[in-house]
Amino acid sequence: MKRLALVTGILALAAPLALAQTSTWVPDKAHSEVDFSILHLSLSNVRGRIGNIGGQIVLNDADISKSTVNVTIDMTTVDTGVTPRDADLKSDHFFDVTKFPTATFVSTSVAKTGSGLTVTGNLTLHGVTKPVTLNVEGPTGPIPGMDHKPHSGFSATTTISRTAFGIAATYPASMVGDDVKLTIDLDIAKQ
Numbered sequence: 736m737k738r739l740a741l742v743t744g745i746l747a748l749a750a751p752l753a754l755a756q757t758s759t760w761v762p763d764k765a766h767s768e769v770d771f772s773i774l775h776l777s778l779s780n781v782r783g784r785i786g787n788i789g790g791q792i793v794l795n796d797a798d799i800s801k802s803t804v805n806v807t808i809d810m811t812t813v814d815t816g817v818t819p820r821d822a823d824l825k826s827d828h829f830f831d832v833t834k835f836p837t838a839t840f841v842s843t844s845v846a847k848t849g850s851g852l853t854v855t856g857n858l859t860l861h862g863v864t865k866p867v868t869l870n871v872e873g874p875t876g877p878i879p880g881m882d883h884k885p886h887s888g889f890s891a892t893t894t895i896s897r898t899a900f901g902i903a904a905t906y907p908a909s910m911v912g913d914d915v916k917l918t919i920d921l922d923i924a925k926q
Contacts, residue, residue: 756797759926762788766922774912783815804842829903835861863900869893885925
């Protein structure tokens with residue numbers, strides 16, 4: 736009986752340790768965004784940003800490759816600094832934000848690579864889901880935020896094909912480039 740009590744006691748103490756190996760973090764919306772760059776008329780790059788990043792990252796403190804990412808991106812916040820262009824990007828010519836107001840990224844694997852990470856997952860944009868690989872720098876931190884929670888940072892890059900996602904498929908690449916370079920900066924807060 737003493738042995739059963741001892742084993743039960745050890746298991747009770749070990750359970751919080753097993754749970755402590757993962758922690759949930761959410762994007763700080765004021766300091767997280769997706770920046771994009773695309774070639775216009777084969778002459779110059781147009782840049783913009785998309786804000787209001789939501790979702791969560793579950794970090795496995797013991798093995799970062801067991802971490803998961805599930806984020807949403809508010810496509811209605813697209814901003815290039817030119818109001819008429821932003822209206823066109825939000826229209827059914829491009830993102831069609833009335834029909835597809837959000838994009839999502841859900842990781843399928845996380846791998847440690849040198850000083851960073853490779854995060855592979857499914858990006859759903861404009862109603863189309865495609866696999867995407869992110870080259871990630873980080874994490875940096877954690878440091879205490881103004882909200883008194885620990886904050887960490889990540890920066891990721893990738894390039895996607897706009898036509899693979901059915902965006903402006905009738906526009907030739909000489910008018911609007913097909914390759915879209917993305918930079919994702921996340922400031923995440925521990926919950």
